[in-house]
Amino acid sequence: MSDTGTRTAAALVLEDGRVFRGEAFGAVGATFGEVVFCTAMTGYQETLTDPSYHRQIVVATAPQIGNTGWNDEDDESGRIWVSGYVVRDPARVPSNWRATRSLDDELVAQDVVGISGVDTRSLTRHLRERGAMRAGVFSGDALVTPEAMVARVLESPGMVGAELASEVSTKQTYVVPADGERRFRVAALDLGIKSNTPRMMAARGIETHVLPATSSLDELLAVEADGVFLSNGPGDPATTDHAVALTKGVLERRVPLFGICFGNQILGRALGLGTYKLRYGHRGINIPVIDIATGAVAITAQNHGFALEGEPGKDFDTPFGKATVSHYCPNDDCVEGVRALEVPAFSVQYHPEAAAGPHDAANLFDQFVSLMEVRLRDNALPSRAGRPGAGVPQDGEAK
Structure with a gap:
């Protein structure tokens, strides 16, 4: 990560108007999705590449994220699927013999907009009380007035009725x-x-x-x-x-x-x-x-x-x-x-x-x-081994 004085400001904006301030983590810009929290203490690479998180902004409740960097073996799909990532304390330097790059580097490479320095404990309590909701992460030129950012969040699609x-x-x-x-x-x-x-x-x-x-x-x-x-x-x-x-x-x-x-x-x-x-x-x-x-x-x-x-x-x-x-x-x-x-x-x-x-x-x-x-x-059928294929009842077979 860059020095504190040169970090890019960022904000997580919820559809109910709540704003959480922090610094850009990963790509800079704007992203939208349903904000949800994940209580896993480990496995952030598997989480980020899980297609089930498509169109969701994931909040990591574990305070320290990125300690083991990023490798080329633990992806659960061919890309990162989360819309955005919210963390409290990202690792400055990854430390794992399998790591080939940092989490921050991978988020930038895949154009995933994130935010760090967020009070994720307060955010998680808010989501538990109010429920998962639409949100946006804004940084760089996309970081404008709270009213304008909330308006953009409210224009984004929700999860109910989403065919993904x-x-x-x-x-x-x-x-x-x-x-x-x-x-x-x-x-x-x-x-x-x-x-x-x-x-x-x-x-x-x-x-x-x-x-x-x-x-x-x-x-x-x-x-x-x-x-x-x-x-x-x-x-x-x-x-x-x-x-x-x-x-x-x-x-x-x-x-x-x-x-x-x-x-x-x-x-x-x-x-x-x-x-x-x-x-x-x-x-x-x-x-x-x-x-x-x-x-x-x-x-x-x-x-x-x-x-x-x-x-x-x-x-x-x-x-x-x-x-x-x-x-x-x-x-x-x-x-x-x-x-x-x-x-x-x-x-x-x-x-x-x-x-x-x-x-x-x-x-x-x-x-x-x-x-x-x-x-x-x-069905008195032999094993698959050495057999071209069966298993689905054919015409005349018992169903």
């Missing part, structure tokens, strides 16, 4: 091979998938075909997958009619299905549940979740501002038979997972790929594998 998954999704299908012998093939609908998810599947012998969010049911079924995965992603789940219709098609064919985060909300909608916006959401890597069936508590990574309607532990009727709300957060009783009881499908609101950490929920990928094993066994 198609903006972050891959445009072309790509394949992540299994590590070693291929046991299964999975079709993953990319709504904002993180890089560690296919890696977690690859470690379990899964070949993952990552498909664009706009893929048709026929295109998904053409993969001849043993299972279907619905990824995390940004935006309002109420806008996902296409993905919901695709999910219903998968459920009708009884193909094993696993969804996380945004995918949890899509499965929930396909099963007939509604969604709503949380006041300030769950964002961090230290959020407890209770599995109702076992009573086990997992500390999880989460990033969501919307949630499914439902009551923890309650069964409900769906077009595909009975289903249940399988997980909840003890902090606020928010629905954290659903499971269909008569078709092979389940989902969770959190991130079992856990980049960066914790790893309490990694066994959910093993549960997905178990569903695919059961289906192959029940």
Whole structure:
């Protein structure tokens, strides 16, 4: 960072008129988005490159950010997706043997406007009381009167009704091979998938075909997958009619299905549940979740501002038979997972790929594998190894 006397002034301006002053961090200019706070103590590189944060200004509640710099191995996608970044005390010099540059350098290189020197504790308390809201970060020539900056913030789009998954999704299908012998093939609908998810599947012998969010049911079924995965992603789940219709098609064919985060909300909608916006959401890597069936508590990574309607532990009727709300957060009783009881499908609101950490929920990928094993066994089909592909019921097969 430059010396104190030459730092560029900056301001974070909220739609309710609150202004937080600081210094420019990263690129200089103006940026807009929904301002949210993340309680993770580590993993800022994974957070910034998570597509689920598209069009959001992220506030780091940890006071010191940037200590480990930036490397070329820990990105969860091909770019930084946050609209802006708000920190209290950025590291002046990174200190890690893997670092190739500073966080500030990377924000500048990717034209991400940020602000440092903010009282992030006061800001977080404000957001907890008032809720996540539209905001803007202004620095350099963009830093004008508070009234003018608030006006620009109020002109920016909100998160309710925002369809963002198609903006972050891959445009072309790509394949992540299994590590070693291929046991299964999975079709993953990319709504904002993180890089560690296919890696977690690859470690379990899964070949993952990552498909664009706009893929048709026929295109998904053409993969001849043993299972279907619905990824995390940004935006309002109420806008996902296409993905919901695709999910219903998968459920009708009884193909094993696993969804996380945004995918949890899509499965929930396909099963007939509604969604709503949380006041300030769950964002961090230290959020407890209770599995109702076992009573086990997992500390999880989460990033969501919307949630499914439902009551923890309650069964409900769906077009595909009975289903249940399988997980909840003890902090606020928010629905954290659903499971269909008569078709092979389940989902969770959190991130079992856990980049960066914790790893309490990694066994959910093993549960997905178990569903695919059961289906192959029940249909008397051989393993994927050495076989060109099967798994989706063909004409004349049981569905």
